[in-house]
Every structure is written in C-alpha cells, then in structure tokens.
Amino acid sequence: MAERYSQNLAQIAALALARRDEFEVLMYRLQDDDDLDDARLDQQIEALAAPIVAAIDCTQCANCCRHLRVYLEPEDTQRLANGLSLSQEALEDYLERSQAQQAGEWASLRLVPCAFLRDSMCSIYPHRPNACRLYPQFTPDFRWVLGDLLEGARLCPIIYHVLDALSQQIDAWLRE
Numbered sequence: 001m002a003e004r005y006s007q008n009l010a011q012i013a014a015l016a017l018a019r020r021d022e023f024e025v026l027m028y029r030l031q032d033d034d035d036l037d038d039a040r041l042d043q044q045i046e047a048l049a050a051p052i053v054a055a056i057d058c059t060q061c062a063n064c065c066r067h068l069r070v071y072l073e074p075e076d077t078q079r080l081a082n083g084l085s086l087s088q089e090a091l092e093d094y095l096e097r098s099q100a101q102q103a104g105e106w107a108s109l110r111l112v113p114c115a116f117l118r119d120s121m122c123s124i125y126p127h128r129p130n131a132c133r134l135y136p137q138f139t140p141d142f143r144w145v146l147g148d149l150l151e152g153a154r155l156c157p158i159i160y161h162v163l164d165a166l167s168q169q170i171d172a173w174l175r176e
C-alpha cells in the first residue's frame with residue numbers, strides 16, 4: 001500500500017516549489033480574514049498537523065538537521081555543556097557567535113549539516129536544543145508564522161503535508 005504521506009525528499013521539494021504560489025495565497029487569505037480568530041485557527045492547525053506528525057518518521061529524514069542553522073537559547077548551552085560533559089570553553093568549538101550574538105547570549109550551532117547528526121539520527125537527542133525539539137513549529141500564531149513555514153515546505157515533509165491539508169480545509173474554515 002502506498003504511504004499516505006510521502007517522505008521522498010526530492011518529490012517534496014519539487015511539489016513545494018510547484019505549489020509555492022498556491023500556498024502563498026493561503027497565507028494571504030488567512031491574514032486578510034477577520035472572522036477566524038488566532039486561537040481557534042491555532043487549535044484547528046494543531047488538530048490538522050497531529051496525524052501528519054504522528055505518521056512521519058523523522059529518523060528516516062533528518063533533512064532539517066542537514067540544512068537549517070540551529071539557534072540556541074541561553075539555557076541550551078548550559079544543557080549541552082552538562083549533557084556532553086564539556087566545559088563552556090570546550091563547547092565553544094561547536095558554537096558560532098556573530099558580533100550581534102556576542103552582545104546578547106544567543107549563539108548557533110557552528111556547522112550545517114549539524115555536527116551531532118549520525119546517519120539521520122541525533123547523537124545528543126536528550127540534550128538537543130529547544131529549537132530542535134520544537135521544529136517544525138506551527139503555533140502559536142500560525143497565521144503569522146506561515147511566512148516562515150512557506151520557506152520550510154521544500155525541506156520538511158511535515159510542513160509540506162500540513163500546507164497540503166490546509167489547502168483542502170481552508171474554504172470550509174473561512175466559511176464557518
């Protein structure tokens with residue numbers, strides 16, 4: 001039986017590119033709409049995304065780990081240092097800090113693809129940064145994060161399939 005949600009990355013990239021304008025129209029329709037409030041929309045998107053997230057096996061994909069820069073919250077660096085038994089100084093080998101980041105406390109993992117990726121698996125899974133735990137993030141404020149998700153659709157099968165499902169629901173949602 002054919003899988004319900006394709007995880008073929010080349011196919012997903014091609015479909016996302018071909019449907020880019022269509023998905024952008026979804027975003028404008030949602031942003032122009034005043035009747036469906038943000039909280040209700042977020043609830044509906046989470047319900048739409050749940051079976052897709054459950055069906056897709058991220059351990060067969062890891063495309064986000066190969067292509068996206070991971071930004072770290074301050075608590076991430078402490079958790080990484082503790083989890084990997086590294087001094088803060090040794091941890092710096094894995095981090096990149098731009099001048100702007102040096103002024104604050106934000107850094108990113110230095111390498112893309114991620115240095116902690118091993119054969120499509122995260123080798124530091126219990127200690128991974130918050131951004132990795134949350135990706136792909138649809139809520140809160142789906143209406144306003146949709147612009148970023150449009151970019152992610154070509155990389156991430158979950159995002160692509162959620163946008164595909166949304167395209168089939170939006171008329172009904174905006175009529176309610």
Ligand code: SF4
Nearest residue numbers: 065114116117122132
């Ligand atoms: S830390 Fe783990 S989950 Fe995050 S990008 Fe690297 S390999 Fe992927």
Ligand code: SF4
Nearest residue numbers: 058061062063064156
């Ligand atoms: S979050 Fe998306 S890109 Fe990352 S591993 Fe899962 S399906 Fe692939």
